Amino acid sequence: MKKAIFLDRDGTLIEEIGFLHRIEDLKLFSFTDEALSILKKAGFLLIVITNQSGIGRGFFSEAEMHQIHVQIQKELNNKIDAFYFCPHLPQENCNCRKPKTGMIEKAVADFNVNKTESWIVGDKQSDIELGFNACTKTAMVLTGYGVSELPKLKWQPDLIGENLLEIARKITSVYQ
Numbered sequence: 001m002k003k004a005i006f007l008d009r010d011g012t013l014i015e016e017i018g019f020l021h022r023i024e025d026l027k028l029f030s031f032t033d034e035a036l037s038i039l040k041k042a043g044f045l046l047i048v049i050t051n052q053s054g055i056g057r058g059f060f061s062e063a064e065m066h067q068i069h070v071q072i073q074k075e076l077n078n079k080i081d082a083f084y085f086c087p088h089l090p091q092e093n094c095n096c097r098k099p100k101t102g103m104i105e106k107a108v109a110d111f112n113v114n115k116t117e118s119w120i121v122g123d124k125q126s127d128i129e130l131g132f133n134a135c136t137k138t139a140m141v142l143t144g145y146g147v148s149e150l151p152k153l154k155w156q157p158d159l160i161g162e163n164l165l166e167i168a169r170k171i172t173s174v175y176q
Contacts, residue, residue, distance in 0.1 A: 001114035004081075005039050005171070006104060006136065008122030009050040011144015012164060014072070016123070021060030023071050029143060031165035036079040038168040044118075045111055048083045049103045051126070055087035062087060082107060099129035104136070119158075121167055124149050128157050139167045 010016045015027040036046055048069075054060050069083045084103040086096040096102035108115060120131035123144035131138030132155050139159040140146055150160070161167040 001112050001117075002045050003043065003117035004045040004047050004107070004111065004113045004119075006047050006049045006107065006118065006120045006130075007080075007164075008098075008120075008124065008127050008144075009048050009072075009083075011123035011146065012121060012127075012141050013048070016144040019054035019057075019059045020068060021054060021064045023067060026068055026071055026075075028072070028075055029163065031163055033076055033079070035164040035168040036076060038165075038172055040079055042172040044171075045081045045113065046079055047081055047107050047111070047113075048085075049098065049107070049120070049130070050083070050085050051098050052085045052087055053089050053097075055085075056089040056092070082110065098124075098126040099133055101130065101134045104130065104134040119171060121164065125152055125154065128153060128155050131155075131157070139171065141167055 007013055013032050017025055052065050055062055073080055084107055088094040088097050115134060115136050119137045119139055120127055121139045123141050123146040128138045128140055138157040140157040141161055141163055143163050159167055159170050161170060
């Protein structure tokens, strides 16, 4: 079985701008590439798990979202192993929208992932709650919504870091 880092997209890998759908608005954090390189070198699969309700709201299409993911891969030299997304509105009560575990369960099956050796990394309460629901370790970044979400946390993450690079270093230090 493989170990994975399940990564939130907006606010964790890229700047949070709200309903990103134009490639020209995509901005990777300056540390994202280095952080992912550290995690890859440590043997982790890198899997993006993202709620994209802008699709369900009609703000952008699934094709536009996929174009963003293609551009992210291009800028990161294809470091991401897979992207999973939920297009649904919160009130649709689907099984895939974070903090529910549908996207994680699909990725676990697709990649033969050992959840107990894997991590969820994100900037929102829903990411941390997803980790608890999926029985993975959890890490909170203070980029994106992280600073404002921190006081609202119902569950304490295993790690808290200023950004993804700090979290990558902390996670890999555990495995050395």
